[in-house]
Amino acid sequence: EAGVTQSPTHLIKTRGQQATLRCSPISGHTSVYWYQQALGLGLQFLLWYDEGEERNRGNFPPRFSGRQFPNYSSELNVNALELEDSALYLCASSGGQGVGDTQYFGPGTRLTVL
């Protein structure tokens, strides 16, 4: 069974640009989560999508947004990039059962903002 996939692996942008990160969940999973892991820091929750809708978001500015497509894949968009947005962005998926769900993670996209 294929795991969670993310693309691209690495992304280099300059300050002020926009970045788009993509995630495909495990087959059968309806929930997708996005996390930011800045260097040396833990995982910070960004967004949770389930059945095409945003269910919850973390304490991030509105320039972090995303969407979930009918096939449950997801996109994370970061507008007006700032240097501190440089981080590993991890996507996870789960079966959509709620609080007790186990989240399975992808390999991440490393975003570098110059």
Added chain:
Amino acid sequence: AQKVTQAQTEISVVEKEDVTLDCVYETRDTTYYLFWYKQPPSGELVFLIRRNSFDEQNEISGRYSWNFQKSTSSFNFTITASQVVDSAVYFCALSEAGGTGGFKTIFGAGTRLFVKA
């Protein structure tokens, strides 16, 4: 409010030593879930275990064991006879139902484990 504390930032052991990674959590909910994940140098988080708040049985899986104690709000992870391949960052996480915003999963800051040959 949710909080997960992994007080040990880094631990270094020699191969074959036993090592325990501590995790202390805070929650107001009676129903919640605790998780441990391993993040090897490749970066991908690997799920290790899930435990719900009503199941205080300890669990053993090979060289791994977990000790869940609600009385002290702790969910500690022990690796017996550590190996070099155990070198990674280990994260403890807590999920609770939360309020109107739906549930959130909060991760601890992680403990970096170095196992030397």
